[in-house]
Amino acid sequence: MTASSPSTVASDVCMSLQDVTISYGSFEAVKNVYMDLPKGKVTAFIGPSGCGKSTVLRALNRMNDLIPGCTLKGRVIFDQHDLYDKRVDPVEVRRRIGMVFQKPNPFPKSIYENIAFGARINGYKGDMDELVERSLRKAAVWDECKDKLKESGFSLSGGQQQRLCIARAIATEPEVILMDEPCSALDPISTLKIEETMHELKRSYTIMIVTHNMQQAVRVADMTAFFNAEAVEGGTGKVGYLVEFNETENIFNSPSQQSTLDYVSGRFG
Amino acid sequence: MRSAPPIDAFTLRRRPPQEKLVDIGFRQLTLVLAASVGIVLLAIFLTVFSGAREAMATFGLKFLTTSAWDPVNEEYGALIAIYGTLVTAILSLLIAVPIGLGTAIFITEDLLPRRLRDLIGLLVELLAAIPSVVLGLWAIFVMEPAIRPFLSLLHTTLGWTPFFATEPQGPGTAPAILILVVMVLPIITAISRDALNQVPIELRQGAYGVGTTRWGAIFNVILPAAVSSIMGGVMLSLGRAMGETMAVTMIIGNSLNFSVSLLAPGNTISSMLANQFGEADGIQVSALMYAAVVLMILTFVVNVLAQWTVRRLSLRY
Ligand SMILES: Nc1ncnc2c1ncn2[C@@H]1O[C@H](COP(=O)(O)OP(=O)(O)O)[C@@H](O)[C@H]1O
Ligand SMILES: [Mg+2]
Numbered sequence: 215m216t217a218s219s220p221s222t223v224a225s226d227v228c229m230s231l232q233d234v235t236i237s238y239g240s241f242e243a244v245k246n247v248y249m250d251l252p253k254g255k256v257t258a259f260i261g262p263s264g265c266g267k268s269t270v271l272r273a274l275n276r277m278n279d280l281i282p283g284c285t286l287k288g289r290v291i292f293d294q295h296d297l298y299d300k301r302v303d304p305v306e307v308r309r310r311i312g313m314v315f316q317k318p319n320p321f322p323k324s325i326y327e328n329i330a331f332g333a334r335i336n337g338y339k340g341d342m343d344e345l346v347e348r349s350l351r352k353a354a355v356w357d358e359c360k361d362k363l364k365e366s367g368f369s370l371s372g373g374q375q376q377r378l379c380i381a382r383a384i385a386t387e388p389e390v391i392l393m394d395e396p397c398s399a400l401d402p403i404s405t406l407k408i409e410e411t412m413h414e415l416k417r418s419y420t421i422m423i424v425t426h427n428m429q430q431a432v433r434v435a436d437m438t439a440f441f442n443a444e445a446v447e448g449g450t451g452k453v454g455y456l457v458e459f460n461e462t463e464n465i466f467n468s469p470s471q472q473s474t475l476d477y478v479s480g481r482f483g
Numbered sequence: 484m485r486s487a488p489p490i491d492a493f494t495l496r497r498r499p500p501q502e503k504l505v506d507i508g509f510r511q512l513t514l515v516l517a518a519s520v521g522i523v524l525l526a527i528f529l530t531v532f533s534g535a536r537e538a539m540a541t542f543g544l545k546f547l548t549t550s551a552w553d554p555v556n557e558e559y560g561a562l563i564a565i566y567g568t569l570v571t572a573i574l575s576l577l578i579a580v581p582i583g584l585g586t587a588i589f590i591t592e593d594l595l596p597r598r599l600r601d602l603i604g605l606l607v608e609l610l611a612a613i614p615s616v617v618l619g620l621w622a623i624f625v626m627e628p629a630i631r632p633f634l635s636l637l638h639t640t641l642g643w644t645p646f647f648a649t650e651p652q653g654p655g656t657a658p659a660i661l662i663l664v665v666m667v668l669p670i671i672t673a674i675s676r677d678a679l680n681q682v683p684i685e686l687r688q689g690a691y692g693v694g695t696t697r698w699g700a701i702f703n704v705i706l707p708a709a710v711s712s713i714m715g716g717v718m719l720s721l722g723r724a725m726g727e728t729m730a731v732t733m734i735i736g737n738s739l740n741f742s743v744s745l746l747a748p749g750n751t752i753s754s755m756l757a758n759q760f761g762e763a764d765g766i767q768v769s770a771l772m773y774a775a776v777v778l779m780i781l782t783f784v785v786n787v788l789a790q791w792t793v794r795r796l797s798l799r800y
Contacts, residue, residue, distance in 0.1 A: 280691060282593060309694030319685035322708045331703060332693030379689070386693050 223291055228253040228390060228420040229274060234288035236269050236278065243269045244454040247288075249439060256412060256421045258431035258462065261441035261477070266454030267424045268316075270441070271392050274422065275311035276304040292390075309336050312388035316395040318375035320367030320382070325359050328367045328378055332386040345385055353381035354411045373404025380411060384419075391415065393423040397430065409434050428478060431462060438465040440474045528779065534772035541766065546773055550741035554763075559770035563741045565777060567749040571656060571731065572724040574745075575663035580717055582664070583671030588701060591679040604676065611669035619733030622662040627653065627734065630661065634746055649744040654736035656749035662730050667720035674716025678709035714793045721785055725778065728753040752778040 223230045231249040235242060244266035251257050259267040269278070276297060278284040290297045297307055320328050329346045338345060346363070350356040355370075355377035362369065367378055376396060383391055393412075397405040412421060412434050425431050431438050439459040443452035458465060458474045469475045538546065542559060549560030586607060590600040634651035641647040651657070682705050690700035706713075736748025737758055752774045763771055 275692075277688065277691065280688065282597075305691075305694055305696050308692060312694075313688075313692035315685055315688055315692070317685050319683070319689040321686065321689065321704050332695075335693070335695055335699055382689075382693060 223294065224250070226253050227251065228292070230289075230291040231270075231273075232289040232291065234270070234273065234286060234290060236266070236273055236284065236286050238281070239283040241450050242453050244441070244456075247456045249456060249459050251420070251422060252437060253420050254416065255436040256416050256423060256434050257437040257439065258435035259422065259424045259439050259441060260426070260428060260431050261454075261457075262443065263426070264452060264454070265441040265443035267441055268394050269454070271394055271422060271424050272313075274390070274392055275313055276307050277313060279304050309386060310388055311390040311392060312383035312386055314376070314379050314383050314391065314393040314396050316398055318372055318379050318399065320370075320375050320378050323367065324364050325367050325370070325378060326363040328382050329385045332382055336386045338385075338387075349381040349385040350378075352384050352411070352414060353377045354407055354414070355381060371404075373400045373407065376400060376404065377408060377411065380408070380415075384415070388419070390420045390422070393421065395424050395426060398426065405430070428466070432466055435462045438462040440465060440469070440471075440477060442473055442477070531772050531775045531779065535769055535776045537766060538769035538773040539776075542770070542773070546770070547777065552739050554767055557766055559767070559773075561752065561755075561770075561774045561777060563738065564750045564752045564755045564774060565781075566741070566743075567656060567659075567735065567751040568725055568753070568778065568781065570745070570749075571660050571663055571735070571751055572721055575660045575667060575724050576717065576721055578660070579664045579667045579671055579720065583668050583716075584675050584713065586668075586672045587675035587679055588706075591676055592697070592701060592705075604672075607669050607672045610665065611673070615666065615727065615730040616733075618662055618665060619730035622658055622730060622734040623654070626661065627658045630658065634658075638746055645743045646745050649742060649747040651746040654734050654748050655746050656735060657745045659731050659735040659749070659751075660745070662734055663724045663727060666727060666730065667724055670720045670723060671713075671716050674719065675709070675713045678712035678716070679705060681712070682708045711793045714789060718786060718789045721789075722782055725751075725782055725785075726753055728757045732757050 227250045229251045231247050231251075234244070234247040236244045247270060259271060261267055272278045273286055273290060274292075274297075278286065286298055292307075292311070295302060321331060323331065326346055329349050330342050333342065333345055333349075347356060347360075350359050355374055358370065358374050359378070367375060370378060376399070380391075380393075380396070397408055400408070409430065412423070415421060416436075423431075423434065437459070438461070440457045441454055442457045443454040445451075446453050458469055458471050460470075464470075465474060466478050469478065475481075538559065542549075546560055547565060548562055549558075550562040551558040551560045552563070553559070586603065589595065590604050593600075595603075631651055634655075634657055637647050638650060686704060686708055687700060690704040695703065731751055732754040735750060735754055737750050737754060738748035739750075742749070756771055756775060759767070760771060
C-alpha cells in the first residue's frame with residue numbers, strides 16, 4: 215500500500231513472520247522465526263515447554279506489549295501491514311486478532327455482559343441478545359448458559375468458562391483467534407467439546423493454537439509448527455527456534471528433522 | 484454376619500493422645516480469642532449505654548435535633564456535633580476517595596517507571612505515620628493560613644449558598660475536612676493499591692485480549708474486580724474520619740453555635756467528647772455518653788450500608 219507496504223505476501227497467507235526474534239530484556243527467548251500462517255486453517259504450535267510457543271503466539275496480537283522489557287525484532291505482516299509499525303495501534307490489532315488464554319478468565323460480570331462487553335467496545339450496534347446467543351452457540355456452550363445469562367461467569371464449570379471465553383472472543387468478530395493451551399486446565403470431555411468448537415470455528419476464522427497435547431494437534435490442526443530450544447554458548451538460558459513447519463500429517467508421519475521425529479514419537483528428554 | 488468394626492479398629496498410624504489434645508486446645512484457644520473481641524465490644528457498648536441512660540430519659544430524641552449546649556441550665560442537644568461529624572466525614576471521603584483511588588491506579592498500572600511508582604507509594608504510606616497531633620499543629624500554623632485566600636474566594640463567589648455563607652476566620656469545618664483528607668488518604672491508597680495488585684493477571688490479559696484500551700480495562704474490568712476490597716478500605720477510612728479526635732479538635736473551632744456554613748467553626752462528636760469530658764459532671768457526662776452512643780450507631784449504620792452495597796456491587800472472581 216503505502217511506503218511501509220512491506221511485502222508481497224501470497225493471498226492465502228494470513229500472517230507472515232519474517233525473521234522474528236523476541237527478547238525479554240536482554241534474554242532472547244525465540245530467534246529468527248520465519249513462518250507463513252495460512253488463512254482459514256488451524257495451525258498448531260507444539261514443542262517442549264519453555265521453547266517460546268506462547269511468546270510467539272502473544273507476538274501475533276501484540277499481547278507481549280503488556281510485559282515490561284519484552285521486545286520484538288523482525289516483522290509480523292498481517293493484512294499487508296507490519297503489526298509492529300509505529301503507526302499501528304495495538305488495541306486495534308487485538309480487536310482483529312482475538313485471544314483465548316490457558317486459564318479460563320471470564321470477567322467479573324454476568325455471562326451476558328462477558329459477551330456483550332467486548333462486542334460493545336468493538337462498536338457492535340446490532341441486536342445484542344442475538345449476538346450473545348449466536349456467540350454462545352458457536353462456542354457450544356449455549357445450552358448450559360441460556361437459563362443463567364444474568365449470573366456471574368464464575369458460576370460455570372472450568373470447561374464451560376473456557377467456552378464462554380471462546381464465545382467472548384468470537385463476539386468481537388475477529389479475523390484470527392489465538393489460543394494458548396486452551397484445554398490444559400480442562401477434563402477430557404470439555405477438551406473434546408472445545409475441539410469440536412474449533413472445527414466449527416475454522417470455517418470462518420483462522421486459528422492458531424498452542425498445545426502440549428500432540429493428539430490434539432493431530433485432531434484439530436491442518437498445519438503444525440514444531441519449536442525447540444537449545445542452550446547457546448554465552449547465553450543465559452535456552453533459546454527457542456522454529457524447527458519445522460509443515461502440514462500436520464507430514465510433521466507427524468514423515469518429519470524432515472530428527473528432533474521433530476524424536477519429539478512426536480515421544481523420545482524427547 | 485459381620486458386625487460394625489470396633490471403635491479402636493485402626494491400630495496402625497494412630498495419632499498419639501498429645502496430638503489430639505493439642506488440636507482440641509488450639510480450637511478452644513481460637514474460640515476464646517474470637518469471643519473476647521465480641522465481649523469487649525459488648526462491654527464498651529453497655530458501659531456507654533448505661534452512662535447515657537439518664538440523658539436519654541431527660542432529653543429523648545430532641546437531643547438529636549437541638550443545638551443548645553448549656554451546662555448552667557442543664558440543656559443539651561448534639562445537633563452541631565452530629566452535623567459536624569457527618570459533614571466532615573462524608574465530604575472528606577468525597578475528596579479523598581477519588582484522589583486515593585487515582586493514586587492507587589497510577590502506581591499499579593505501569594504508567595510510570597517502577598522506581599517512581601515505588602517512591603510515590605512509600606511517600607503515601609509515610610503520610611500515615613505522622614501522629615495526628617502533629618498534623619493538627621500543621622493544620623493550624625501552615626495549612627489553614629495557606630488555604631484561607633482560597634476559602635475567602637469560595638465565600639465571595641459562592642457566599643449565596645448556606646454552605647459558604649460565613650467569612651472564613653481561622654479554625655472551621657472546611658480546614659477540618661481537609662486535614663481529614665490528609666489522614667485517610669494513605670488508608671484508601673494503600674488498600675486500593677493492594678486490591679488492584681490482587682486482580683489476577685489473567686483478567687487483565689483477558690480485557691486487553693478483547694481489544695480494550697487501557698482505560699477501558701481499568702474502569703470496566705480491573706476496578707469492578709477490586710471493588711469489594713476497595714470499599715473495605717473506604718469504610719475503614721470512614722470510621723477513621725468519624726472517630727478522629729486530636730487533629731480535628733485542634734482545627735475545627737469547637738463551636739457551640741450551630742451553623743450550616745463549612746467556613747464557620749463547627750464541632751464533631753469525637754472532638755466534643757475530647758474537649759468536655761475532663762471538666763464535665765452530673766448530667767453533662769451522661770449527655771456526652773449519649774453523644775457517644777449516637778456516634779457508635781452512626782458508625783454501625785454506615786458499616787451495614789457499606790456491606791450491603793459491596794455485596795450488590797461486586798461479582799467475585
Ligand atoms: N514474562 C516473561 N518474562 C521473562 N521471561 C519470560 C516471560 N515469559 C516467558 N519467558 C521466558 O521465555 C521463554 C519461552 O517461554 P514461553 O513462551 O512461555 O514458552 P512455552 O509457552 O513454549 O512453554 C522461557 O525461557 C521463559 O522463561
Ligand atoms: Mg506456554
